[in-house]
Amino acid sequence: MPDIVVTEFMDEAALAALRGRHKVHYDPALVDQPDALHALLKDARALIVRNRTQVRGALLTAAPRLEVVGRLGVGLDNIDVEACRARGIAVRPATGANDLAVAEYVICGVMMLLRGAYHASAEVAGGAWPRTRLMGRETSGRILGLVGFGAIARETARRAVALGMDVIANDPFLDADNPAFAANGARPASLDAVLRDADAVSLHVPLTAETRGLIGADALARMRPDAVLINAARGGVVDEAALAEALKAGRLAGAMLDVFETEPLPGGGPLEGVPNLILTPHIAGVTVESNVRVSEAVAIAVAQVLQEKAA
Numbered sequence: 001m002p003d004i005v006v007t008e009f010m011d012e013a014a015l016a017a018l019r020g021r022h023k024v025h026y027d028p029a030l031v032d033q034p035d036a037l038h039a040l041l042k043d044a045r046a047l048i049v050r051n052r053t054q055v056r057g058a059l060l061t062a063a064p065r066l067e068v069v070g071r072l073g074v075g076l077d078n079i080d081v082e083a084c085r086a087r088g089i090a091v092r093p094a095t096g097a098n099d100l101a102v103a104e105y106v107i108c109g110v111m112m113l114l115r116g117a118y119h120a121s122a123e124v125a126g127g128a129w130p131r132t133r134l135m136g137r138e139t140s141g142r143i144l145g146l147v148g149f150g151a152i153a154r155e156t157a158r159r160a161v162a163l164g165m166d167v168i169a170n171d172p173f174l175d176a177d178n179p180a181f182a183a184n185g186a187r188p189a190s191l192d193a194v195l196r197d198a199d200a201v202s203l204h205v206p207l208t209a210e211t212r213g214l215i216g217a218d219a220l221a222r223m224r225p226d227a228v229l230i231n232a233a234r235g236g237v238v239d240e241a242a243l244a245e246a247l248k249a250g251r252l253a254g255a256m257l258d259v260f261e262t263e264p265l266p267g268g269g270p271l272e273g274v275p276n277l278i279l280t281p282h283i284a285g286v287t288v289e290s291n292v293r294v295s296e297a298v299a300i301a302v303a304q305v306l307q308e309k310a311a
């Protein structure tokens with residue numbers, strides 16, 4: 001039986017490093033095979049997951065010898081951190097390793113949505129030439145509003161400033177005089193001001209009881225009708241039906257979503273066929289480069305916990 005089980009995709013070089021010292025079972029399809037996964041966890045000392053494997057309840061019960069959970073990402077909402085703590089199971093996320101990937105995704109989204117010229121490939125290929133309709137807006141001089149001002153938001157802010165954007169940010173955990181705002185070219189603002197003033201709003205908060213549904217019909221109504229919204233944080237933060245309504249009614253100029261209330265996004269939901277909406281499959285933090293960084297960081301952290309616990 002393996003002592004490390006990996007249930008979702010991981011970089012090969014990091015896996016090879018782990019295999020040098022441990023018996024590793026790597027199967028990125030395991031996330032969708034709970035019975036097989038539970039059987040493999042009987043003797044496992046370590047479990048490595050991305051965001052889909054639910055590390056709680058039955059899974060933890062099936063893993064009586066578990067010592068560490070490696071998280072190939074940052075968000076911990078798929079892990080029952082309290083239950084792990086109660087059992088002395090260490091949780092090791094890849095903090096910082098995918099910040100850059102998400103920040104570039106957000107900047108790309110801001111530019112695509114404000115410019116608005118990239119939804120017309122099929123039309124142009126078909127012989128249409130809609131130049132005046134596709135006259136979009138420049139990014140320089142626009143206001144970027146960040147909801148949450150942690151590490152990823154700060155990476156995003158610096159890149160937005162380099163593009164000539166004015167950056168305002170709200171974070172209930174930071175005092176207005178926190179030097180992190182100025183150090184990253186942002187001005188602190190209330191959530192109301194961010195929603196009211198920003199040309200582009202980007203979300204950078206974890207999913208908690210306080211942030212669930214934060215961007216619902218009320219918040220969307222407070223945004224400018226020509227504003228755009230980007231969510232590469234967590235799906236439950238945005239009310240998908242309310243967003244779909246706002247886009248269809250032209251009360252919002254555009255949106256890009258990388259994360260959803262339910263993942264994979266079930267077909268036939270409110271987001272299908274909505275105009276000015278770009279959807280991606282929870283890929284903002286995953287690039288060729290970040291996959292290497294994330295996997296290496298988690299492999300090192302997991303191996304270290306196993307070594308410490310064995311000592």
Ligand SMILES: O=C(O)[C@H](O)COP(=O)(O)O
Binds near residue numbers: 049050051075076285
């Ligand atoms: O929490 C994260 O870091 C992102 O959601 C990316 O996680 P993933 O690589 O597990 O998708």
